[in-house]
Amino acid sequence: MTPSDKQFIEQRLASVTEDINALLTLCSGRQKFSPGDKEQVRYEYSNLKSKLSGLAIHVFESEHGRSFCHSAGLGVAAALSAKASDSPPELTRSLERAQSEVSYWVHTLSK
Numbered sequence: 001m002t003p004s005d006k007q008f009i010e011q012r013l014a015s016v017t018e019d020i021n022a023l024l025t026l027c028s029g030r031q032k033f034s035p036g037d038k039e040q041v042r043y044e045y046s047n048l049k050s051k052l053s054g055l056a057i058h059v060f061e062s063e064h065g066r067s068f069c070h071s072a073g074l075g076v077a078a079a080l081s082a083k084a085s086d087s088p089p090e091l092t093r094s095l096e097r098a099q100s101e102v103s104y105w106v107h108t109l110s111k
Helices: 003-027 035-053 063-079 088-110
Strands: none
Touching: 003 035, 003 063, 003 088, 035 063, 063 088
């Protein structure tokens, strides 16, 4: 993997981490959402899932970089098993799994 590919992937994973953390702030410790929060969570959660599906849409300098990025995106997306309409505790658990998955890929990338 080239340094440029690695840098791009690091930036994308950092952006995904920020999005997950923002959603966790909205969901953690709640049992129900207010109508406004519910719409914001749906919007942000959908955007996060879209970002993950488009993670590998980039002109990579190496096949390994493209493959790694694609696999990371799929892994994190799979961890986001909740639906945007689920309860705050369900969304929180899903986001925490996704956060762990991102950490795994960041650690793997750093090797």
